Amino acid sequence: MAALTEEQSMIRDQAKSWTRDQAPVGKFREMRDSGIDSGFSPDTWSSMIEMGWTGIIVPEQYGGSDLGFLTFGVVLEEIGRQLTASPLFASALVGASAVVLGGSEAQKQAVLPGIVDGSKILTMALEEGPRHSPKNTSLTAEKHGDGYKLTGTKTFVQEGLSATTFVVVARTSGAPGDTDGITLFLVDADASGLSRNQVKTVDSRGYANLDFEGVEVGADAILGQLDAGYPVLEATLDRARAGISAEMLGTAAQAFDMTLEYLKTREQFGQVIGSFQALGHRAAGLFGQMELSRSCSEAALQAIDDNENVEQMASLSKCRVGEFLYEMSNQLIQIHGGIGMTDEFDAGLYLKRARTLETSFGNRSFHRDRYATLAGF
Amino acid sequence: MSNEQALKEFESTVREWVKENFPTSLAGSAMGLEGEADESSKTDFELWRQRLAEKGWGAPTWPVEYGGAGLSHPEAKIISHEMAKAGAFNPIPLLAGMGVTMVGPTLMEYGTDDQKARHLKGMASGEIRWCLGLSEPGAGSDLASLSTRAIDNGDSFVLNGQKTWTSGADVSQWCGALVRTDANVKKRDGISFVMLPMDQAGVTTKPIRLISGASPFCDTFFDDARAEKADLLGDLNKGWSVVKRLLQHERQSQTQARSPGGGGKKASLQEKAKAYVGTDENGVLADADLRIRLANHLMDSQAHGLTVSRITAEAKGKVEVSAAASILKNSATNIAQTKNELTMEFMGTQGIGWEGVDFADDELSNVKDWLWGKAISIYGGSYEVQNNIISKNILGLPETTQKG
Numbered sequence: 001m002a003a004l005t006e007e008q009s010m011i012r013d014q015a016k017s018w019t020r021d022q023a024p025v026g027k028f029r030e031m032r033d034s035g036i037d038s039g040f041s042p043d044t045w046s047s048m049i050e051m052g053w054t055g056i057i058v059p060e061q062y063g064g065s066d067l068g069f070l071t072f073g074v075v076l077e078e079i080g081r082q083l084t085a086s087p088l089f090a091s092a093l094v095g096a097s098a099v100v101l102g103g104s105e106a107q108k109q110a111v112l113p114g115i116v117d118g119s120k121i122l123t124m125a126l127e128e129g130p131r132h133s134p135k136n137t138s139l140t141a142e143k144h145g146d147g148y149k150l151t152g153t154k155t156f157v158q159e160g161l162s163a164t165t166f167v168v169v170a171r172t173s174g175a176p177g178d179t180d181g182i183t184l185f186l187v188d189a190d191a192s193g194l195s196r197n198q199v200k201t202v203d204s205r206g207y208a209n210l211d212f213e214g215v216e217v218g219a220d221a222i223l224g225q226l227d228a229g230y231p232v233l234e235a236t237l238d239r240a241r242a243g244i245s246a247e248m249l250g251t252a253a254q255a256f257d258m259t260l261e262y263l264k265t266r267e268q269f270g271q272v273i274g275s276f277q278a279l280g281h282r283a284a285g286l287f288g289q290m291e292l293s294r295s296c297s298e299a300a301l302q303a304i305d306d307n308e309n310v311e312q313m314a315s316l317s318k319c320r321v322g323e324f325l326y327e328m329s330n331q332l333i334q335i336h337g338g339i340g341m342t343d344e345f346d347a348g349l350y351l352k353r354a355r356t357l358e359t360s361f362g363n364r365s366f367h368r369d370r371y372a373t374l375a376g377f
Numbered sequence: 378m379s380n381e382q383a384l385k386e387f388e389s390t391v392r393e394w395v396k397e398n399f400p401t402s403l404a405g406s407a408m409g410l411e412g413e414a415d416e417s418s419k420t421d422f423e424l425w426r427q428r429l430a431e432k433g434w435g436a437p438t439w440p441v442e443y444g445g446a447g448l449s450h451p452e453a454k455i456i457s458h459e460m461a462k463a464g465a466f467n468p469i470p471l472l473a474g475m476g477v478t479m480v481g482p483t484l485m486e487y488g489t490d491d492q493k494a495r496h497l498k499g500m501a502s503g504e505i506r507w508c509l510g511l512s513e514p515g516a517g518s519d520l521a522s523l524s525t526r527a528i529d530n531g532d533s534f535v536l537n538g539q540k541t542w543t544s545g546a547d548v549s550q551w552c553g554a555l556v557r558t559d560a561n562v563k564k565r566d567g568i569s570f571v572m573l574p575m576d577q578a579g580v581t582t583k584p585i586r587l588i589s590g591a592s593p594f595c596d597t598f599f600d601d602a603r604a605e606k607a608d609l610l611g612d613l614n615k616g617w618s619v620v621k622r623l624l625q626h627e628r629q630s631q632t633q634a635r636s637p638g639g640g641g642k643k644a645s646l647q648e649k650a651k652a653y654v655g656t657d658e659n660g661v662l663a664d665a666d667l668r669i670r671l672a673n674h675l676m677d678s679q680a681h682g683l684t685v686s687r688i689t690a691e692a693k694g695k696v697e698v699s700a701a702a703s704i705l706k707n708s709a710t711n712i713a714q715t716k717n718e719l720t721m722e723f724m725g726t727q728g729i730g731w732e733g734v735d736f737a738d739d740e741l742s743n744v745k746d747w748l749w750g751k752a753i754s755i756y757g758g759s760y761e762v763q764n765n766i767i768s769k770n771i772l773g774l775p776e777t778t779q780k781g
Contacts, residue, residue, distance in 0.1 A: 003690045003691050003693070260772060263774060264773070264775075271775075272775055274768075274774040274775060275774065275775040275776065277765070279774075280764070280765070280768030280769070280772075280774050281761070281764040281765075281768065283767075283768055283772055283774065284763075284764040284765075284767035284768045284771075284772065287704065287767060287771065287772060288704045288707060288708060288767070291684055291701065291704055292677075292680040292681065292683075292684050292708060293680075294684075294687070295680055295683035295684040295686075295687045296679075296680050296683060298687065299683045299687075316676055316680070319676060320676055320680055365669075368669055368672045368673065368676075369669075369672075371672050371675070371676060372647075372661075372662075372668055372669070372671070372672040373661070375645075375647055375672070375675060376645075376647060376648070376660065377647040377648075377650065377651055377656070377660070377661065377671070
């Protein structure tokens, strides 16, 4: 853990005890089994709002606490540990970042306080195909009177069923593959011509596909600059990447702790299995990976707070934490053996979540390639 | 005055002192001067050593009474930083062999007042070089099975046996050796740590040639060699706990990765790779498979550097012998070895030269580094021994049931 400030330590302790006592993985399991469409429990979400977590990166004049990304990461790590489901990440990190970075004063006043008090749930509508590729956006926004008309589809939209407002990535000029010609729009979920359908993913969270059939919006719906939305989009995505890496670190760290506990208690051949050198060395290797991943995750969040080298650090974090979570989630099952394969045990929930997180905001190969490009080769 | 202000002031004092005292003839020449330099350089080198030693800056964090300057770690860091900026260097840790980095810190913890008074100043001034007699032909990773015997002979011990991998034994004045003082108890309980002068009839050394060529390593033979009882470090038969501490200090000194890492300022690995392999029209390395492995290596290197900084920050500026040393040693090992392998790979046939004009200097030095680098995962506790330490001491997993 980074050398945290007193305030950050307090928030971490609060997040740790609250997730463990009020929103543990068992609660996620109950939610999954109850078949709630939204993919989260309303009381979990309202407690988060009460604790002020929705305002962590929102400036004070819009009702937030402006504590920064390293602080948000502390919370996300604990959420990742217990697989606590909520729109916190999609709305208060990704949505809020887009508005803080790209919004006009009027948009900030109209949207940010709503994110903080929970009356609005934002999410980004970006992906259109199975692979993360922001510049290949093709959903079109054509000039229509004083405003625009949006036509096309979006897939894999986080919290897409519960969101009140979408940050829609659209093409206003150029062709898929161009970074110029991309524009961000704020679109209400109840806009006419917009429909959403649940996507049932392996991690039982609330994803949706969106259909835009000539959705009309005013010119004031543009977030940032016409045709020049790409820099704000990338900056928002890098915040999402660093944030989701913190959550992934928590998920992997919990998987490590569960595995270590099992190594110390499970007996076979008349001794605890952790005494076998093959397993001891595997655990040692995973522990080393965890320490290195933590450094990357914290450094990426700090880079955002310092506004320094954000792109490289975000890709480093998503890739390295992703590597560790991939290994750890597989070893969680392998080392638990048969019990790990049963739905009754929690290992499967962590494995399923691990792969969903991996595909979000660019997988390891996307970020390895981006890192190499940024490093000039 | 705030701490930060005090450090700022210290920094300018150091800068001034280095400017006045460092012989500019030595600038940038670092450590390569020993042996090969001309007479005037040798004189300047000796002058610089003396000045540093008088100041206590050869081992700046050591107490003044033992030849150090009693400074904090942040202050010591400022000294090395300011020296580097001026092209200067601190030759004393190298001149003292294993003295400043390993024997000294251990002696401060376990030594008697008499031992500290007799030995530490010579290390801190760089005048007395130390070697370590630990490994034996039959005791490598399983160090505790060592068989060099020390027999009680009144005021001294008489030593018989062979040590190996004693780095710098042929040029050292003193040796710290691990010896068996009781053969009738469990192997770890009959070991003692003694210190003995190398210049005596019972000690002979023989250099070892490695796969990479000449090396600092020696075989060291004890034939009725003498170690005074006053030079027993720690209690009789308690040498195992002394050496465990000693090896922690060794790991600590080996945690720095040698690779410059992503975004480094030196001629970067990726630039070198591009020069050998070529690029496509977008500047992308022409070998896609190598490109990905190179990216992974640079990320590993950056993650390692970030971890060193993080652990240092968490320790609030104090660099201590920590549980993380084993993790960092293994990751530094991976990075150093991978760097040489990748370099060799992208150099192609230019990467496999042994000597001669067909190869550039950096091509030949990579070959030597690559071969020498195979030792990093063996010495100072092998890769596997580090994993045992992590699983047992850090993760709390039970002792393996294997013998040993």
